Amino acid sequence: MVKEDKEILNIEDLHVRFETEDGIVYAVNGINLKLGYKRTLGLVGETGAGKTTTALAMLRLVPDPPGVVECRKLEINGRDVRDISADELEQVRGKEISMIFQDPMTALNPVFTVGEQIAESIEIHEKCSKEDAMKKAGDMLELVGIPRQRANEYPHQFSGGMKQRVVIAIALACNPKLLIADEPTTALDVTIQAQVLELMTELKEKYDTSMIMITHDLGIVAEVCDDVAVMYSGRIVEQGSLEEVFGKTMHPYTEGLFNSLPNIKNRQAKLKPIHGLMPDPTEIPVGCPFAPRCNYATEACKKAIPELKCAGGTHLVACSAYERDPEFRIDRSKKNG
Amino acid sequence: MHRYIIKRLIMLIPVLLGVAFIIFAIMNVAEGDPVYQVAGPDATEEQLDALREEMGLNGSLIQRYFRYIGNLLRGDLGTSYISRMDVMQLYLLRLPNTLRLASIAMVVAVIISVPLGIVAAVNQNSWKDTIAMVLALLGLSMPNFWLGLLLIILFSLKLGWFPSGGAEGVVSVVLPAVTVGVGLAALLTRTTRSSMLDVLRQDYLRTARAKGVSENNVVMHHALRNALIPIITIFGVQFSNVLGGSVLAETVFAWPGVGRLVVDAIDQRDIPTVTGALVMTTMLVTVVNLLVDIVYAYVDPRIKAQYTK
Numbered sequence: 213m214v215k216e217d218k219e220i221l222n223i224e225d226l227h228v229r230f231e232t233e234d235g236i237v238y239a240v241n242g243i244n245l246k247l248g249y250k251r252t253l254g255l256v257g258e259t260g261a262g263k264t265t266t267a268l269a270m271l272r273l274v275p276d277p278p279g280v281v282e283c284r285k286l287e288i289n290g291r292d293v294r295d296i297s298a299d300e301l302e303q304v305r306g307k308e309i310s311m312i313f314q315d316p317m318t319a320l321n322p323v324f325t326v327g328e329q330i331a332e333s334i335e336i337h338e339k340c341s342k343e344d345a346m347k348k349a350g351d352m353l354e355l356v357g358i359p360r361q362r363a364n365e366y367p368h369q370f371s372g373g374m375k376q377r378v379v380i381a382i383a384l385a386c387n388p389k390l391l392i393a394d395e396p397t398t399a400l401d402v403t404i405q406a407q408v409l410e411l412m413t414e415l416k417e418k419y420d421t422s423m424i425m426i427t428h429d430l431g432i433v434a435e436v437c438d439d440v441a442v443m444y445s446g447r448i449v450e451q452g453s454l455e456e457v458f459g460k461t462m463h464p465y466t467e468g469l470f471n472s473l474p475n476i477k478n479r480q481a482k483l484k485p486i487h488g489l490m491p492d493p494t495e496i497p498v499g500c501p502f503a504p505r506c507n508y509a510t511e512a513c514k515k516a517i518p519e520l521k522c523a524g525g526t527h528l529v530a531c532s533a534y535e536r537d538p539e540f541r542i543d544r545s546k547k548n549g
Numbered sequence: 550m551h552r553y554i555i556k557r558l559i560m561l562i563p564v565l566l567g568v569a570f571i572i573f574a575i576m577n578v579a580e581g582d583p584v585y586q587v588a589g590p591d592a593t594e595e596q597l598d599a600l601r602e603e604m605g606l607n608g609s610l611i612q613r614y615f616r617y618i619g620n621l622l623r624g625d626l627g628t629s630y631i632s633r634m635d636v637m638q639l640y641l642l643r644l645p646n647t648l649r650l651a652s653i654a655m656v657v658a659v660i661i662s663v664p665l666g667i668v669a670a671v672n673q674n675s676w677k678d679t680i681a682m683v684l685a686l687l688g689l690s691m692p693n694f695w696l697g698l699l700l701i702i703l704f705s706l707k708l709g710w711f712p713s714g715g716a717e718g719v720v721s722v723v724l725p726a727v728t729v730g731v732g733l734a735a736l737l738t739r740t741t742r743s744s745m746l747d748v749l750r751q752d753y754l755r756t757a758r759a760k761g762v763s764e765n766n767v768v769m770h771h772a773l774r775n776a777l778i779p780i781i782t783i784f785g786v787q788f789s790n791v792l793g794g795s796v797l798a799e800t801v802f803a804w805p806g807v808g809r810l811v812v813d814a815i816d817q818r819d820i821p822t823v824t825g826a827l828v829m830t831t832m833l834v835t836v837v838n839l840l841v842d843i844v845y846a847y848v849d850p851r852i853k854a855q856y857t858k
Contacts, residue, residue: 271759298764306761313759318752323774323849333760366850382760 220390220422221247221270221309224285228265228446230278235494239265241446244520247390247439252416252423254437254454256430256469260490262446263426264314267392271305289389307337310388312412314395316375320367326353326378327363333385352381356411373404380412387419394426409436430469434458439526442466445490445501448520452527460545462529464506467544500532508533508542550846553856557839566618568831573614576824604630617824626825631817636825639810644829646716647806650729650798651791653722655784657730658737663780665734666741670749671768681738688735697728697801714803725802729795733787740783744776751775777848785841789834 228240240262247253255263268274269281272293286294289308293301310333313319321329330349335342350360356377367375376396383391393412397405413436416423425437433440433454440457442450442465450463461467468486475481488505491497499514500506506513510533518532533540592600601607605616605627620627626636669681704724705713712721748754749772757771758764794808807826814822846853 273755273758302761302763304761305759311759313752313756315752319756321753321757321771321775322851324771325850329756332757332762336761366854368851368854379756382756385760 218249219246219287220249220289221245221424222285222287223270223283226266226269226281226283226286228262228269228274228279228281231280232278237493238496239446239493240269243443243446243448245441245448247422247424249389249422250420251438252425252436254433254440255424255426255443256428256433256440257443258428258469258486258490260493261443263443264394265446266443267311267394267424267426270390270392271309271311272301273311302336306333307386307388309390309392310383310386311392312376312379312383312394312396315399316372316379317399319379320375322367325364325366326370326381330363330378330381330385333382337386349381349385352385353378355384355415356381357407373400373408376400376404376408377411380408380415384415384419384421388421390422390424391416392424392426395428396425397429397432398427412436428469430458430473442469445497446493447501447517447530448528449502449530450528451520452523452525456525456527460527462523462527462534462542462545463502463531464508464542465502467542468505470544500530508540512536550853550857553846554839554843557842561835561839564835565828565832569618569621569828570614572824572827572831573617574610576820577610577613621828626828627821629814629819629822631814631819631822636821639822640807640826640829643805643807643810646804647792647794647808649716649722650725650795650804650806651788653726654729654733654791654795655788657726658733658787659784661730661734662737663741666738666780667745667768667773669738669742670745673746678742681742685735685738685742688731688738691732692797693728693732693795694797694801696731697724697798700724700728701801714801716805725795725798725804728798728801729791733791737780737783737787741776741780744779745772748772748776774848778845778852781841781844781848785837789837792833792837793830 223243223245226240226243226245227238230237230239243262243266245253245266255266257263265274265279269283270286270288272281274281283294286292288304291304291308293304296304320326324332327346327349330352331342331345334340334345334348338345338348340348346363350363353360353363358374358377358381362370367378370378376399380396383393396412397408400408409432412423415421423436425432427433437454439453440451441448442457442463444465450457450461450466457466461470465486468484471484472486474483486505491501491504497517499516500509500518503509503513513532516532518530518535520528520530521535523529523534598607605613607613608616617627624637626640628634629636629639632639665681665684669678672678701713701724704710710720711724712718713724715721745768749768751772754767754771757767762771792807794806794811796808796812798804799806799809800812807830811823811826813819814826846856
């Protein structure tokens with residue numbers, strides 16, 4: 213396949229809302245995302261920011277009803293998947309793009325063996341016999357560090373960390389070009405977290421997979437990501453390379469995320485959590501959605517939703533303070549110089 | 550698994566003994582001395598005593614119970630007061646009819662209810678769901694015998710496709726089986742729907758879809774298998790029920806099944822027949838329960854793991 217652009221993923225103006233009886237929930241509000249081949253993007257934000265919904269929209273897995281997905285472009289590997297048929301969609305899922313789900317405890321079907329669950333994906337996409345698929349499923353299990361003899365066991369016979377490995381094996385079974393990992397380590401013990409992360413980066417290197425890592429753990433982002441997009445209230449508020457976002461943090465929300473991390477060097481210092489809560493997603497905000505929680509907010513912030521603007525290089529930030537005052541700096545970047 | 554089955558079979562023995570005792574005791578309390586009924590008003594005290602001995606009514610309740618169990622183990626359920634026939638024979642004469650009606654009615658129920666329940670669950674809150682639920686409500690609230698009568702009017706009297714009663718020929722089972730089956734399908738439909746609704750929300754279906762599994766396969770393979778346990782449970786309960794006979798349908802269709810055997814025997818105060826038929830039905834029900842538990846293990850590996858512990 214010849215492609216002019218070299219993006220594995222290209223989303224333009226993605227909106228997702230859930231039309232429930234209690235009102236419309238605006239989960240994702242106009243997101244643009246591009247991801248180059250073999251790159252890893254960290255999608256960061258607190259619970260409810262719309263990270264998972266964004267990922268599900270890429271796989272067209274947002275439940276409908278009540279979900280409504282609208283976007284101008286949803287290209288995966290150069291192909292727009294918005295209007296493809298159910299058959300074509302099944303070919304894309306698992307093969308072009310696949311997803312590691314957040315909770316390994318519930319992501320596996322309890323009545324099928326783990327081998328069957330890995331083999332199913334291989335059978336669908338590689339059009340091979342059941343025996344061959346099972347054999348490859350065994351290979352996949354070994355790849356994620358589980359003895360292949362355990363292919364005939366059921367999910368309830370595995371520990372949480374082992375289940376997550378199985379979920380990873382399922383997602384990687386057909387060497388997808390784009391892998392979405394939705395908080396793959398949140399449900400795991402800290403000791404297992406490192407193992408799983410290491411395994412994922414290893415496999416990603418091995419198969420040249422592009423990856424979107426959804427997480428709220430900035431440590432993980434620093435470890436595995438090339439690019440970072442910070443989401444807040446269904447919007448991207450800051451985006452750029454890892455160096456840009458971590459080194460030259462511009463958005464007050466991103467700063468807030470950093471301030472919420474404990475600092476080992478100064479254990480006396482109190483954590484500075486972001487006070488307040490994310491705005492009610494059933495209401496469309498008038499001004500900057502972060503303004504009510506922002507230490508730098510002025511009256512002007514409450515008037516219009518700031519747009520993502522280039523701040524040098526690939527660095528984008530959605531904060532109107534920089535437009536009003538080119539000299540504006542948040543505390544973190546003052547410290548960093 | 551085999552050990553579990555053997556263990557369960559051994560456990561059946563005390564259950565059956567207990568149930569037999571309860572039936573025996575109730576039948577004992579419920580009736581006065583049946584000797585008078587058989588001997589007539591002019592019998593002398595000596596004649597009555599002799600008759601009592603002949604009918605096995607002498608001795609205490611416990612003594613008679615153990616005598617009954619002893620006979621039962623030899624396949625002897627006693628003799629009917631009315632027809633003077635062997636109760637086991639009477640029962641075995643009716644059992645094939647009941648088995649035939651019960652199993653075909655269950656097939657009818659499953660054929661109607663499982664697809665209907667699945668369609669309703671997959672299209673929750675749509676018109677398809679509404680229609681399915683209205684049908685289920687109708688099936689639940691419609692008197693069984695009334696549906697039977699309607700079927701007779703249409704298919705026997707007007708169209709002449711099926712006989713209106715009796716158990717002769719293969720087609721004679723159709724109308725009674727549909728009558729019983731439709732009644733059972735209502736509850737099974739609701740069970741299937743609610744169980745599927747529960748499963749359709751599970752995360753592992755999203756995993757399946759993300760793999761590229763077709764929607765059809767997601768529902769019929771991944772979801773249904775997980776939704777089966779409650780469906781099998783209700784199926785087992787209903788099957789047990791119809792094994793005891795479907796009295797109303799049997800009456801409407803003059804179907805010679807176990808249900809009518811028992812009801813007629815109760816009418817005639819034919820205690821050995823009632824007791825015998827109930828004990829035999831109990832046995833069948835316990836066997837069905839065991840089968841249901843075994844099927845569970847094959848549907849859900851987690852249950853199998855519990856059994857083998």
